[in-house]
Amino acid sequence: MPEQNCSSQTPTGDSESTVTMSLIIGRLISLFVHETNNHLATLRESSGLGDDIISAHKLSDKEKLTELDKLLCAMDDRIGHAASLVRAFGELGRHMENPAVPLDVNQAIEGIMPFLSKIARQKNLKIRTSYGQKLPAAAGDFSCLQCLILALFDNFCSAREPQATATITTEKTALSAVIKLAADSTAPSDSGKQPWPRRALEIFAVANGFEVAEQQQGGAVTITIKRNE
Amino acid sequence: MKKKKDIKVLLVDDEVEFVNTLAQRLKMRDLLVDTVYDGPQALDFIRKIEPDVIVLDLKMPGLHGIEVLREIKKTRSEIQVIILTGHGTDQDEEEARKLGGFDFLHKPADIDLLLAKIKEAFQEKLERAMTAIAFAEEGIFDTAQKIIKKEE
Numbered sequence: 001m002p003e004q005n006c007s008s009q010t011p012t013g014d015s016e017s018t019v020t021m022s023l024i025i026g027r028l029i030s031l032f033v034h035e036t037n038n039h040l041a042t043l044r045e046s047s048g049l050g051d052d053i054i055s056a057h058k059l060s061d062k063e064k065l066t067e068l069d070k071l072l073c074a075m076d077d078r079i080g081h082a083a084s085l086v087r088a089f090g091e092l093g094r095h096m097e098n099p100a101v102p103l104d105v106n107q108a109i110e111g112i113m114p115f116l117s118k119i120a121r122q123k124n125l126k127i128r129t130s131y132g133q134k135l136p137a138a139a140g141d142f143s144c145l146q147c148l149i150l151a152l153f154d155n156f157c158s159a160r161e162p163q164a165t166a167t168i169t170t171e172k173t174a175l176s177a178v179i180k181l182a183a184d185s186t187a188p189s190d191s192g193k194q195p196w197p198r199r200a201l202e203i204f205a206v207a208n209g210f211e212v213a214e215q216q217q218g219g220a221v222t223i224t225i226k227r228n229e
Numbered sequence: 230m231k232k233k234k235d236i237k238v239l240l241v242d243d244e245v246e247f248v249n250t251l252a253q254r255l256k257m258r259d260l261l262v263d264t265v266y267d268g269p270q271a272l273d274f275i276r277k278i279e280p281d282v283i284v285l286d287l288k289m290p291g292l293h294g295i296e297v298l299r300e301i302k303k304t305r306s307e308i309q310v311i312i313l314t315g316h317g318t319d320q321d322e323e324e325a326r327k328l329g330g331f332d333f334l335h336k337p338a339d340i341d342l343l344l345a346k347i348k349e350a351f352q353e354k355l356e357r358a359m360t361a362i363a364f365a366e367e368g369i370f371d372t373a374q375k376i377i378k379k380e381e
Contacts, residue, residue: 034288037315038244041337045250048340052257074246124290162291
């Protein structure tokens with residue numbers, strides 16, 4: 001498969017794919033901003049609470065010192081979460097700048113895990129991963145694959161009952177690597193609610209050398225990535 | 230007139246750590262605070278206990294904050310609702326105000342600003358209640374009801 005940069009596709013054959021890519025990037029930015037803002041809001045309240053405790057009590061009060069210590073630890077954790085989100089977003093941007101890197105399917109999923117987790121949480125679902133080992137070297141654009149997984153997962157979660165567990169599995173087949181989205185809930189309850197038009201995602205997948213298929217029963221979705229030859 | 234300690238506030242947000250910390254800070258400022266973590270829990274709560282002011286997030290799993298606000302205003306219109314969101318659009322704000330939301334704040338909001346808004350919302354609730362009582366006492370309420378019924 002020839003090297004393909006999402007940002008340099010010709011408008012003739014790939015304009016629809018480019019539009020889809022832009023929309024997915026918009027969704028990613030929105031998720032990123034929302035999640036980062038949540039961390040900032042919690043940090044602000046935590047530091048404010050620390051200030052309140054210091055103002056209202058003597059620092060020799062052991063109980064209050066323990067409370068402050070817990071608060072500082074929680075703030076540290078929050079900063080860690082926010083930093084990993086910023087890193088994930090930065091990585092995504094770097095891959096978009098330089099699409100000609102070997103495609104590691106597991107790494108592509110792990111790189112967008114903060115966003116996938118956020119989508120699952122918004123839809124009241126749990127998320128689980130099962131990564132296959134020694135997957136064949138794959139062809140394709142890293143960031144385009146990440147965008148495709150993100151949009152398909154968004155659709156997949158929208159059509160599930162709350163409290164279900166969505167599982168992302170990777171495995172190797174004779175000719176390729178496969179990503180599978182499945183859930184322990186019944187068939188999609190209302191596929192009309194899906195945020196991404198199925199046809200647009202198919203065009204996007206094909207334009208970037210991936211194949212998407214949906215099982216009739218249970219609605220599991222597979223993304224096939226061809227072997228790099 | 231109620232003292233500050235008697236202002237009952239319900240915080241509704243799926244960000245557990247955020248909402249619990251905010252609750253602690255408001256309690257230190259002498260408010261009576263309860264917390265719930267999604268829309269259905271909020272609606273369930275107000276069936277049993279009537280808060281004076283609800284501070285409501287918009288983007289929550291299950292039921293969007295706008296839908297929660299719509300339901301609150303349909304069933305318990307006297308409760309004042311302040312939207313506190315990190316993801317609100319201009320359309321959300323317009324919709325929230327149209328539905329009777331008291332104010333629309335963005336996260337992270339300054340605690341003093343939030344406190345001032347809660348007090349303002351509570352004051353308005355109080356004034357509305359006083360007005361309703363005054364109308365009832367003067368018999369205007371009954372007369373108005375008769376006129377409405379006649380017109381219907």
